[in-house]
Amino acid sequence: MLAAVAAVLTGISAAAPEGPAMISVVKARSQLPAGSVVSTADLLLDRVAASDVPDGVLTDPVALVGKTLAAPVAENQMMTPLAATDARTSVPRGHVITPLRLADATLAGLLRPGDLIDVIAADPEAGQATVVAAGARVVTIPQAPEEGAGSGPEGALVLIDVDAHTASVVAQAAAAATLSIIWR
Numbered sequence: 001m002l003a004a005v006a007a008v009l010t011g012i013s014a015a016a017p018e019g020p021a022m023i024s025v026v027k028a029r030s031q032l033p034a035g036s037v038v039s040t041a042d043l044l045l046d047r048v049a050a051s052d053v054p055d056g057v058l059t060d061p062v063a064l065v066g067k068t069l070a071a072p073v074a075e076n077q078m079m080t081p082l083a084a085t086d087a088r089t090s091v092p093r094g095h096v097i098t099p100l101r102l103a104d105a106t107l108a109g110l111l112r113p114g115d116l117i118d119v120i121a122a123d124p125e126a127g128q129a130t131v132v133a134a135g136a137r138v139v140t141i142p143q144a145p146e147e148g149a150g151s152g153p154e155g156a157l158v159l160i161d162v163d164a165h166t167a168s169v170v171a172q173a174a175a176a177a178t179l180s181i182i183w184r
Helices: 002-014 107-110 164-176
Strands: 022-028 041-047 095-101 117-121 128-140 156-162 178-182
Touching: 041 117, 041 178, 095 107, 095 128, 107 164, 117 164, 128 178, 164 178
Parallel strands: none
Antiparallel strands: 022 041, 095 156, 117 128, 117 178, 128 156
């Protein structure tokens, strides 16, 4: 009798489907801000159903270590090569990445890498504002240093992609005016 029950159970388990195919993928261990450099401590390997995996998902964490995040990453997000860049110099020929210090740090919090913006220089004494960079692309918004970590300038830092001449105009405007942005 025991042999018969064992034979039935063996037959049932042999007929049962194996379950979905699984794959180990690279995920973010916690939420990561845009502009941060990825370390091994930021990543983990997790097994997920292969059918739930996006195209290009990474299976080796080493592929991201040392790269800069192009956009914020959510905790437990599956990582692809599009999440990061090798260097900050991946801009079109004739372009540069230049810093933009916005007077309103809250405004910078609304920006996302890839946004197209116009940079406006406002001179309160002259009572006028001028567009100093039209169609600039936001590259990244570096994470602000912790309070007490040093005395940096007021406002928020944003890195933008512009041509070399426009970078010079933005730098000159920053020395004499308050900078703000509008989205395109």
